[in-house]
Amino acid sequence: MLSFVVDAKDKNCSARAGTIKTTHGIIETPIFMPVGTVGSVKTLTPDELYEIGATIILGNTYHLHLRPGDDIVAHFGGLHRFMNWKRNILTDSGGFQVFSLADLNKITEDGVEFKSHIDGSKHFFSPEISMEIQKKLGSDIVMAFDECVPYPSEKSYVAKSLERTTRWAKRCKEYSLDYHQSLFGIVQGGVFKDLRKISADQLIDLDFPGYAIGGLSVGEEIPLMYEIAEYTAQLLPEEKPRYLMGVGTPEDILNGISFGIDMFDCVMPTRNARNALLFTSEGRLSIKRADLAKSDDPIDKNCDCYTCRNFSRGYLRHLYKAGEILAMRLNTIHNLHFYISLVKSARNAIINGNFEAFKNDMLLKLNQGGN
């Protein structure tokens, strides 16, 4: 069970600040959700995640089903207990990962057969099986089992696929989840506005407590992603949360917020951190750079994260070059803190009525090479 209220709306664009309430606590939106695919946000402890302000993290049905197995996670009382995470968890439904990771055997009305990318073992996912796994994981927000069509795809295939995704969503809705879990529908339709409208209308008829925009950030050009994301967001009920899956860069998130989108997730901050690519309020910074060897500056002088309060660029560069695990941890703390504080600042700007100015100022700063 999930409630959502809109706390403030921008006057010049669709941006809004909201509050999601679940049994695992409050989520103030716009929100960025760190990705914890196999039950860990790579390199960080739950306490470190609380410290940077994370209120919801993501888990993956596909990965956890394959390893350690949803039965094992259920044995420990669900994913919250298993990983000792006391706040919210959203789990993706597995469809996307099957299509992007597994050796996909075949897709039928009933579901998808696939081979594990880990050991090649055969598996089958259906809407019902995806719901059963997410029920065992005990996530607060459960994603419907969908087909994320690749880009580009023939319009005729996208049109047929979205109809099946709607039929699958209906099957998911008919499955009884735990009292505390809420199921979000996922809008598909590729990059075709007329198909997006059909998909959105069909899912709205099924009446979900929240809606995700799927099928984007799959290789399409950024302007096209923005156009479809904005169009689709405006089709969705204003009083329900809107989640843009797999997005994105800080710029994408600021633009997504202006389209009226409330929730975002992306592996970028955590993956880039492990590759020494850091986000700062003056643009991107590669901490590997030789000219940083003697820099006593923090990664970002405007950042108050643990890493920026305690360590120099020179030290972080050294750790990375030496292959120290601490480098990954300190970089991850900074990048996640950057994303989470970006959306928190966006929320405050919406509440204070100056989101447009905030967004334009940030977009300028994010793209300067001021490091």
Ligand SMILES: Nc1cc(CSc2ncc[nH]2)c2nc(N)[nH]c(=O)c2c1
């Ligand atoms: N781009 C994109 C990303 C994801 C993964 S979101 C995620 N899961 C775990 C981490 N992040 C998607 N997931 C689903 N179910 N459907 C989609 O259309 C889709 C599109």
Ligand SMILES: [Zn+2]
């Ligand atoms: Zn920092």
